Amino acid sequence: MRGLSEQEQFEICVGALLTQNTAWTNVEKAMVQLQRFQMVDPGKIARAPFPRLARLVRSSGYFRQKSKRLKMFALYLNRNYAGKVSSILKKPLQAARSELLGLHGFGPETADSILLYAGGRPLFVVDAYTKRIGNRIGLFKSEDYGEIQDFFHRSLPKHPSLYNECHALFVALGKEICQTKPLCRECPLRSLCATGKSFKEE
């Protein structure tokens, strides 16, 4: 997981911000727009007017919030690290995490996603799928991000590639098995199907 370029690491940050509570297909359209105009760059994002940024990321939803968060992040990187996010990623883990959490628009999942995927740091990413599936299959009984993350941190070797894979599996399970197919009474995994409000305990 090393050898990611500065640009690739920043691109992961942009993707992490844009994908907040949003389908990845919508984020991809926005990423293509940004790339088309070579805007996946802290300097260019920092200089771009809001309306232009907002228009480029529009398809990812919450575009006013997200364009603002992108710009603030880019300004922060330029001001403090000459636009290099790697300067943050290479800091001691808790220092890097705290710093990201202090930025507007960076919650625990966004910060951990960036540290894991761009920085190769051993932080387990807890998302909605992880919470939902983990609770339903009895891995844990909690909605708290920190508690759930601790569960994985003490249950698994602290290997970034394993965390990466495990997270991907939760997403795949949540996304591919559930939602798109109608609930089937005979399916032993039916309690994993359907999401959020539409799920009814039997």
Place this chain on the structure above:
DNA sequence: ACCCAGGTGGCCC
């Protein structure tokens, strides 16, 4: 015409 998506910040009490 719903319901939902790999969250977060700002309120309120």
Place this chain on the structure above:
DNA sequence: GGGCCACATGGG
């Protein structure tokens, strides 16, 4: 410190 709510587009 928990419980709501706005934020917004695109796909099923």
